[in-house]
Amino acid sequence: MHTLTPIETAHDMYLHLRATLRDVVPDVELRYKAGLAAEINVLKRERNAIILGHNYMEPALFHSVADVGGDSLELSRQAAATDRDIIVFCGVRFMAETAKILNPTRTGLLPSAHGGRSVADGITAADVRALRAQHPGVPVVTYINTSAEVKAESDIICTSGNAARIVNSLDTDTVIFLPDEYLAGNVARETGKTLIGWTARCEVHDKFTVEDVASVRAQFPDTVILAHPECRPEVVDVVDFTGSTSAMINYVERTKAPRYLLLTECSMGDNIAAANPGKEMLRLCSVRCPHMNEITLEETLAALQHTQYVIDVPEDVRLRAHQALSRMLAVK
Secondary structure, eight states, X not given: OEEOOOOOSHHHHHHHHHHHXXXXXXXXXXXXXXXXXXXXXXXXXXXXXXXXXXXXXOHHHHTTTOSEEEOHHHHHHHHHHOOXXXXXXXXXXXXXXXXXXXXXXXXXXXXXXOOOOTTGGXXXXXXXXXXXXXXXXXXXXXXXXXXXXXXXXXXXXXXXXXXXXXXXXXXXXXXXXXXXXXXXXXXXXXXXXXXXXXXXXXXXXXXXXXXXXHHHHHHOTTEEEXXXXXXXXXXXXXXXXEOOHHHHHHHHHHOOOSEEXXXXXXXXXXXXXXXXXXXXXXXXXXXXXXXXXXXOHHHXXXXXXXXXXXXXXXXXXXXXXXXXXXXXXXXX
C-alpha cells in the first residue's frame, strides 16, 4: 500500500516529484503538474477530503495527491474506514461506486464524467439474473470490476488478489464467476473447481500474448516476467509470477533478478519503476488504459473545486451490494 504525506507548496512538490520521477516523467511536465498537485492538496485539507489512487494512475498524480494508493481490495478497505467528508476516487467508476457503497454518508467524487472499464461494461444486472435462472442454487462470485447493480445481484465479491481464496471459501464445486473470462479461467485452474464464466475481458491485458513472452525471453533470458491474472491463461502459464497489482509490487520489491517485466497497464509499470530506482525494468508497454487515463490532476482539482461528478448509488442497490462486499471483506 502506498501512502503519502500531503505537500502544499508548488516548489516543495516539484522537488518531491523530481526526486521520485526524474527518470520516468520529463522535467517540464513535473514543473507544471507540481503546481496543480499542491493546489489540490491545499483544497483537500480545506474540504476534509481523502484521495484514493489506484495503482494504474499516471505517476505524477499517484505520487503527489493520493493519500492512499493501492489495488481495488486495499482501496475498498480504506473507503470503508475513512472518516473524511469527501472521498475522491482516482480510478474508474466501479471503484468510486464501491467506496460509496461501503461509506454512504460521505460524498463520493469521480474525477471523470464517464470512467468506465471494459470488464465492468461487459455485463449487466439482467445478465446475472439470467445466469442464476439457468443455474439455480449455484453461488455467484463477482469480480469487483463491476457496476453497483451487478454487485447487488451477487452473493460475494472478489478482487484479482483474493479471487481464488473467495472461491475456495464456498462449500461447492461449481461457482458462477463473473465477468472476466481470463480471470475465471486462471482461478478455475488454481482452485480445481468448475467455474461458469462470462465473456468480458480487460482491453489492456487482452493484448499480451505468448509470443510477447517468448520474444522477451529470447532477447533477455534473465528477465523475471510478471503478469496480471486478467491476462490470458496461456500467458499466465509461461510467466514467472502472476498476481494482483499489489502482489506484483511486493514481488518486484523482493526479487533479486537482474531485470523484470510487467504485463499490465503502462502507468502501473511506471509507478513501480519510480519506487524501485535500483532495479531495471524492461518496457513492453504501449497500452495505456483509456478509462484510467481520463483521470488527471486537472479533473481532480475541478472535482474538488466544484463537487462535480458525484457518485450516487440507489439505496436498495447499495444495501444488496454492501452485503456482497461485506462478505468479501470478512474472508481472511
